[in-house]
Amino acid sequence: MTGSDRTLRGFVGYGIKRAFSAIQSDVNATLAPFGLRMLTYSALAVIRDNPGLRQTQLAEILLIERPNLVLILDELEGADLVVRTRARDDRRAYELKVTLKGRRLCDRATEAVAAHDARMLEGMDESMRETLHQALRLIEMNGRSSDDRGKVSRP
Amino acid sequence: MTGSDRTLRGFVGYGIKRAFSAIQSDVNATLAPFGLRMLTYSALAVIRDNPGLRQTQLAEILLIERPNLVLILDELEGADLVVRTRARDDRRAYELKVTLKGRRLCDRATEAVAAHDARMLEGMDESMRETLHQALRLIEMNGRSSDDRGKVSRP
C-alpha cells in the first residue's frame, strides 16, 4: 500500500466531499451536450417549477448570492431558454419564465440527469436510497442550524 | 410558499451538493482558528498518517492535481507544520513529514473536526450512520467507474 487516508475516512464530511466531486464532474459531463452546467440546469429547473419567480427568490432557493445569479441568468436568457420580464406590480423586479425552447431542453436534460442519478445509486436497494436521502436532509439541516448559531452570535 | 425546488429534490446529486456546501462552510469555520482550511487540513492529516509520502502520492490520495498541491504544501511548510526533504534514493522527489508543531496542531484540529462531524450526524442512529457511510462509498465508486468509461473510450 502506497499511502492511506484512514484518519479522514472516519469523517462523513470527507465521504461527502469525495462523493460530491465524483458526481459533479459526472453530471457536468452529462449536461454538456445540452449546453448546460450543474448551476445553469438547476436554475432552469427551478424556474420551470415556479413560473414568475423573482431573482432574489431563486437565489434563496439555490443558496447562492444574488450577484452570482446574474451571469447564470444572462447565459440562460442569451440561449433563449429563459426570459426576464419586468413585474407589473414592482418595476424593480423581474419575473422569470422558461421559454418553449427552455421547457423542451429542461425536460430532456432532466431525463439525462435522472439517468445519471440512477447510475450513481447503482448497487443500493430501495431502503438504502431512502435512508441516504433522509441522512442528507438531516446533514443539510444540521449545517444550517449551526449557520444560525454563528449569525445570531450578536442578537 | 414562495417557490420550490421539487424537481431537483428528487436527485441524490442535489442532496449531496447541499449537504456538502453546508459542511464545507461549517468545517472551514471550525478550522479557521487553527489557521487551516479543509484542503490544508486534509493534506496535513494524510501526511501525518504516512510519513515520507511523496507529493505525487499525496495528490493521488486527495484527488487533486500536482500543481494545486504545491501552494498547499508551501502554506503548510511556511507555517512550520510540514517539511519537504529530498529523497536520498531519488533526488527529484521530496519526502513529506509533519513537524512536532504540525503533529500537535493536527491532533487538535482532528478533535475539532471530529466534533464538527458528530454535530452533522446529530439525529442519526448508528445503523443510519453506517448506511450513509456505505452509500457515500458506493457513489464514489460509481462515479469513478464512469470516469474510467470516459477515459478508456479509446483503448
Next chain:
DNA sequence: TATTGTTATACTCTATAACTATA
C-alpha cells in the same frame, strides 16, 4: 429609508501546458 437587480472585485478550488532537474 429599504429593496431589486447589477457592477466590480477578490478569493478559493480546479485544470492544463510547459518548464527544470533529475532519472
Next chain:
DNA sequence: TATAGTTATAGAGTATAACAATA
C-alpha cells in the same frame, strides 16, 4: 525518454461592497 516537482495561467464557484432605479 520519462518522472517529480514547479510555474504560469485560466476557468469555475463563491462572497462582499457599492451603485442605479424603484418602492
